[in-house]
Amino acid sequence: MVEIDKEKCSGCCGCIDHCPVAAINVIDDEVVIDNDICMECLICIKVCPLGAPHEAAQA
Amino acid sequence: MRELYDLIIVGAGPAGGMAAKVAGENGLKAALLERKTDIRTIRRICTMIIDVDEENFGDYPTYNRRNKKFVFPHNGFSVKYDGPTRNIYGFHIITPCGNRFQIGDVKKGKAGEQPPVGLMVDKGYWIQIMVDEARTNGVEIFTNTNVNNVRKESDCVVLTDNWGNEYRGKFVIAADGVNSRITRKLGFNKDRVFLGTYKDISRTYEGAEIPDSDALLFCMGWKVSHSIAPELTEGHFHVSGASYNVNDDLDGAIDLFLSSEPYATWFKNASEVGHRSSCVSNIVSPIPLPFKDNVLVVGDATWMQETGNTAAMALGWKAANAVTEALIKGQINKEGVSSYLEWYDKYYYQPRGKRLASSGGADFKDFLPPEDIDYLGSLVPEPLPATMNAYNIFSTIGRAFSALLPRIQEERPDIMQKLMAMRSFPRELALAKRKREGCAIVS
Numbered sequence: 001m002v003e004i005d006k007e008k009c010s011g012c013c014g015c016i017d018h019c020p021v022a023a024i025n026v027i028d029d030e031v032v033i034d035n036d037i038c039m040e041c042l043i044c045i046k047v048c049p050l051g052a053p054h055e056a057a058q059a
Numbered sequence: 060m061r062e063l064y065d066l067i068i069v070g071a072g073p074a075g076g077m078a079a080k081v082a083g084e085n086g087l088k089a090a091l092l093e094r095k096t097d098i099r100t101i102r103r104i105c106t107m108i109i110d111v112d113e114e115n116f117g118d119y120p121t122y123n124r125r126n127k128k129f130v131f132p133h134n135g136f137s138v139k140y141d142g143p144t145r146n147i148y149g150f151h152i153i154t155p156c157g158n159r160f161q162i163g164d165v166k167k168g169k170a171g172e173q174p175p176v177g178l179m180v181d182k183g184y185w186i187q188i189m190v191d192e193a194r195t196n197g198v199e200i201f202t203n204t205n206v207n208n209v210r211k212e213s214d215c216v217v218l219t220d221n222w223g224n225e226y227r228g229k230f231v232i233a234a235d236g237v238n239s240r241i242t243r244k245l246g247f248n249k250d251r252v253f254l255g256t257y258k259d260i261s262r263t264y265e266g267a268e269i270p271d272s273d274a275l276l277f278c279m280g281w282k283v284s285h286s287i288a289p290e291l292t293e294g295h296f297h298v299s300g301a302s303y304n305v306n307d308d309l310d311g312a313i314d315l316f317l318s319s320e321p322y323a324t325w326f327k328n329a330s331e332v333g334h335r336s337s338c339v340s341n342i343v344s345p346i347p348l349p350f351k352d353n354v355l356v357v358g359d360a361t362w363m364q365e366t367g368n369t370a371a372m373a374l375g376w377k378a379a380n381a382v383t384e385a386l387i388k389g390q391i392n393k394e395g396v397s398s399y400l401e402w403y404d405k406y407y408y409q410p411r412g413k414r415l416a417s418s419g420g421a422d423f424k425d426f427l428p429p430e431d432i433d434y435l436g437s438l439v440p441e442p443l444p445a446t447m448n449a450y451n452i453f454s455t456i457g458r459a460f461s462a463l464l465p466r467i468q469e470e471r472p473d474i475m476q477k478l479m480a481m482r483s484f485p486r487e488l489a490l491a492k493r494k495r496e497g498c499a500i501v502s
Binding site for chain 2: 015029
């Protein structure tokens, strides 16, 4: 699954815009990935200028 | 079922904020949907400058300092702004060894001998003013609302947000920015040319000492593009690194940049403050006809990158007025909003957009090494006439160098050859490179 490092995230929403399935949203001004919708294409990791999204082991 | 709005605006930026303000003034039953909760805080890198006192898509916007408002005399509207401003006197290109190619004379500007061409504003505060006016005039503001889908029904447009709520409007204004999801969902992008993915990060420093810094400083000849821009707070500067290659290490590039001269000296007593900001833009050619299924497209959603704050305001203003007209005429269709579409074609698409649609050439840095850029930068030591209008900046550079071609041919035939090779580089190869190094939005 993909997680977002809140310390690195600037909130620019570039990953949200690029996500093909709208799995990422801004909720209370924080960028949040819904892992039920995410299909792990990893485009968010590729486009993030600050390296905030990363792959994480399933909880 | 939810109520039916006359107009729903998506995105509380310069274009959407303006459209909402106009919808309120015109008495429409309108809603503004915004994914952020705190509209006041700008999170994405974007320009904080409003171009003034020169032509901008057919208008000549100016700032009325006495009554604290931006005025658009050709179009005939104004926008209140009583926040802080900072004068920007031009656009300078700094070559690797520190030569400056100057458009606008900062020294004269500081001495009061050249008026500013741009005003840096507190953009979040300015947008908040427009949104507050809209709310006062009865526009419903929904924040924390990510619009993820759009569909047309027989009598309305339906927007769906991340919470599963539906919003129904007779018209929709899409002001959802450079990576607009609404235009994508409506199929606009099928006819648009992908020109690259532009990735940008920015850090804020205090305590830097930079000569003639009341301008935008573009630093050429580095692996990625760097720029330095003053902030509203005296002594604070943005330093950015940007590239069309999504794999470039922008952070590492800024570190290297700031440890090289002249920047190392400028920043020797500087320290980083605040949070880093960023942006990633999917660059696609401008939309020829910004209307489909009763959705009007405005601002960066209709363009490729940076219509600019001034133009975004004008687009939002015109679109919301066209919707008002359509509602009064009872024409809930394309004909109803023709005043927006004709105006957009006349002032935006024909003079500028059409050309941008065929843009996308070779990258400068692939053809000219840093020492060649130093040579070119040394050829124009005196400042050229000031402008902040991006199109005029390009034509000013073009004119200056066209006049110098015989001299370059004489002094440096090798550089002349490289310039010619860059010019004749096939566009399809340049676009293929942008595609390979970028990351086009797929849906």
